[in-house]
């Protein structure tokens with residue numbers, strides 16, 4: 216039995232779908248108010264709970280062999296990115312879980328002080344490594360599905376809003392590939408007790424993304440480039456009203472202000488360990504929006 220947290224999220228949903236396609240038993244940890252009927256229809260066992268509740272975590276982990284942690288946190292890094300994951304690790308130990316797959320983030324080890332999610336994930340990584348569990352830590356770059364709404368807006372308007380430095384590089388990962396890698400981590404020998412940077416096969420500057428959309432939808436992009444200073448001004452204003460939200464925006468700012476890409480040797484390692492050919496961003500967008508390949 217696999218336990219998947221964040222099973223209704225963009226990554227978690229894909230993990231559950233792929234596991235069910237393989238006929239694997241899955242327990243999907245979901246909240247009562249989230250949209251989980253698709254997962255139920257696919258044959259996943261639905262566990263209703265809240266990751267802020269230790270009792271729910273202890274119960275969800277009973278009888279599972281593998282855990283894949285794929286939940287997010289909105290603005291609650293302390294409760295969800297840190298505390299819930301520590302509880303999941305402890306519950307995994309108590310239940311003799313065979314392998315624990317943790318979705319971290321690329322750049323987690325760079326010591327960003329202003330980014331609560333990065334700090335929490337770094338501490339969880341250290342805790343997991345010291346736990347004695349078999350683990351795989353995946354540090355992905357930005358997910359390709361984040362770009363789908365932007366691509367749809369571009370298709371309708373030709374407009375692309377680019378915040379920050381257009382020359383910043385990233386290696387956007389196909390969310391479907393990441394799901395595949397997360398699942399394979401429990402059986403691939405070379406993934407045991409390892410940390411992998413996970414990105415797409417190419418390094419893209421931010422400004423190449425609207426150009427790629429232009430190529431896919433056959434129209435000239437109108438790029439509106441907003442400097443980071445605008446976000447900083449907004450954030451300072453928000454801080455006067457809601458200091459907690461201002462702090463959580465630190466993670467967003469860190470993502471916009473820095474480069475998150477995998478080196479070619481990191482990509483080669485990933486492709487060789489997992490025996491996978493990573494999908495390009497163009498292929499991902501065409502598959503979902505271009506109508507040339509199957510749409511999930």
Ligand SMILES: NC(=O)c1ccc[n+]([C@@H]2O[C@H](COP(=O)([O-])OP(=O)(O)OC[C@H]3O[C@@H](n4cnc5c(N)ncnc54)[C@H](OP(=O)(O)O)[C@@H]3O)[C@@H](O)[C@H]2O)c1
Pocket residue numbers: 220221222223224225226227244245246248249250264265266267285286287288289295318319320321332355356357358361
């Ligand atoms: N997105 C990216 O570009 C990116 C890049 C690098 C790393 N990551 C990491 O990858 C992981 C997955 O990201 P994602 O984009 O797939 O996340 P997402 O789409 O935002 O989904 C978050 C999931 O967490 C669940 N969740 C939130 N609070 C919960 C709670 N209190 N109890 C139970 N479930 C709760 C949500 O449930 P509901 O449906 O009920 O809201 C949802 O299923 C995260 O750890 C994220 O930090 C993401």
